[in-house]
């Protein structure tokens with residue numbers, strides 16, 4: 001009977017079960033509360049209805065009663081809060097070593113670019129069981145990347161990166177929607193996520209790549225003259241970018257920031273916003289000179305300069321919800337020369 005009327009979308013990611021469990025819990029708690037209130041309303045209206053000759057008794061309050069109805073809800077709300085926070089932080093923190101996909105949204109399509117080089121439009125192929133990190137930005141207005149089967153929805157904003165991630169658990173084809181009204185053809189801004197068995201995915205991957213994104217980034221890096229200042233020794237006018245990504249950077253004004261995707265992006269578009277300690281603010285802005293795709297390639301390239309040995313790139317703070325501090329990579333070489 002419910003074949004054409006599913007109560008839930010497919011559960012096809014590791015997050016789906018967690019989100020649903022919390023949702024069902026909220027439903028049960030609200031349902032019980034509603035039932036309790038309704039029963040009380042009906043019972044009290046019968047039991048204490050107005051009767052001839054009976055005067056209402058004045059009650060001065062009851063400490064035990066008030067404590068009870070304060071403490072029990074507090075407990076319930078703390079459970080909801082903790083549970084919600086756990087599910088939220090899990091969904092906000094891409095695991096290290098995720099496969100990376102750059103997403104550029106525009107009216108009215110999704111452009112997807114795998115770090116390995118494959119480009120797709122309105123379709124994203126991913127393997128089952130692998131963590132996939134999405135590094136997303138918009139070329140025009142605000143969009144939102146929504147995959148109901150993964151219980152994943154993240155706004156995609158112009159001028160910055162937002163991060164999302166998922167691990168698909170079931171092969172299949174799932175809907176991708178834009179969930180933020182973005183103009184007349186918003187409803188047509190749809191696509192699909194194709195989840196494949198690893199072997200199938202490998203053979204899909206081997207077809208038609210133009211080489212890794214970081215390689216195109218390297219090309220742009222020399223074409224735009226970044227190499228003249230950012231050399232691989234200490235003689236350049238700008239910092240050596242090797243090992244910078246994912247590490248804390250000490251700034252001129254004494255602040256320390258983690259070099260995540262948004263930091264690299266800002267360094268290119270608005271170099272004066274965060275000046276690296278010990279350097280002059282001589283870097284020109286590249287605002288208007290690079291497309292979103294080129295920016296993604298440059299970010300991928302800068303990231304690849306830190307990838308040797310270990311992937312340093314997985315520490316970006318999604319949507320800047322967590323202060324950077326202790327999340328910085330902790331292994332051996334993390335104390336770069338720019339850190340005190």
Ligand SMILES: [Cu+2]
Pocket residue numbers: 108142143144178179180181182186189
């Ligand atoms: Cu949209």
